Every structure is written in C-alpha cells, then in structure tokens.
Amino acid sequence: MHSHLSFENPPAEPHEVVVETLERALRDRTAAGEAANVLVGSALNDDVEFVEHWCVQIGTRAAPGSPLLGLAGLCLGHTARRFGRLSEEALALSKSLAARAEADPSDVDGRAVDGYDDVRDFLHLW
Template sequence: MHAPRRFENPPALSHDVVMETLERALRDRVHEPAAASVLVGTALNDEEQTFVEHWCVEVGTRAAPGSPLLGLTGLCLGHTARRFGRLSDEALALAESLAARAEADPTDVDGRALDGFDDVRSFLHRW
C-alpha cells in the first residue's frame, strides 16, 4: 500500500540561502531540485517583490534550455503577479517569452510557463 502523497508549499528562506541555492543550480544542474523548491517558496512567501522578481529573471534568463527551472520560473512569475498585482517590465517580458518558448517547444520550456502567463494576464488585467 502506498502512503498518501502530501503537497506542502515550501517556505520562504533567508535571502542569503536563496541566492546561494539558485546560483549553485545555475552553475550545476544537479542542484536544480533544491533550487526549484527555493524558487517556489520565494515566489509564494517572500515579501520583497523586487527580490522575487530579480531571482525569477536571473533563473529564467540563465538556466539551460530544457531545464525544468524555466517552466517553473514562468509559473513563479504568475504567483508573483497574483500576490503583488504587478510585475516589472523585465519580469513581464520574461513571462511572455517563456510562455512563447513553451508553446513553440515544450522540450525547451515546459507548460508551467503557459500556466504562469495565464495567471499574469488574469491578475494584471492587461489582455
């Protein structure tokens, strides 16, 4: 018998831990699973929008093609738009770009970027 799976949102961590974890994953893909948890926890719980956006942009522009962090970054930008009601022009352009890449080639950027961009459109009411 399988134990029931339980989902829990990761917590926000200190900015130093976030920076160290994400930089490590951008240098070596073996660290991407830890970075994914940190990125989601930051997007859902960190109170500094500029910090959240900065790291979404860093990950979304520096992660290797095909990295699961790319689609996740798009999703996290959707969370950020929902939480704060706005995105910087740079973050908005990245969310749109990641969604376009996901639509064109899901092996490059996974479909979570499309879900995130749907959230961006819903919560920013620009479309």
C-alpha cells in the first residue's frame, strides 16, 4: 500500500483576513501556521504592493527565530518570479534575511536563502 502526500498551494484570502491573521501572528507565535498559509496564498496570488508590504512587515517585526522570517524571504522570491520586480525596500530585506539565515539558521531559516536566490535569478542580479 502506498501513501501519497499531496500539497496544494493556499488560496489568496481577502486582504482583511490576511491583515488580521498576520497581525495576530506578530503578537502570538502560536498563530504562525495560519499566518504562513495566508502569506503564501498572497505571495502566489495577490498584487505586488500588498505582498511586498506584508513581507516587509513580517521581515522587520517578527521576533528572531520566528519561522515567518524565512517564509517572508521565500515569499519575496515568489513575488520576484511573478512580477519581475521588487521595491528597493523589499530587495534589501530579501538580501538581509538571507544573510541572517546564512549567519545563524536558528535566527532565520534557510527558506530566506532560497528566496534570495530566486530574487537574484528573476531580477538578474548576478
């Protein structure tokens, strides 16, 4: 008997749901799982300004060691892939989160490095 795992990308949620969920996760680390789903859903489906804003909010406000830090970096990579651009602030954050991940994976997980690799690939920053 084989068991097959499946993964489905989360859908985009209404902005008010995303904002409430992410703000709650910034106050209460136990909400990180739900926040991860709404952030990824936004990164894959929402407009560039909204995604960048919330990645920057997470990337600058989440506590060191929060799993949302690496995820914000990864989502900036998705955003660069989808739109072929990032704001200077988002680009600087992506680079900073990747550097933090390389320096101390217990601070920011390696998804930030993967995200910055995508940023460099899709924005031709090599």
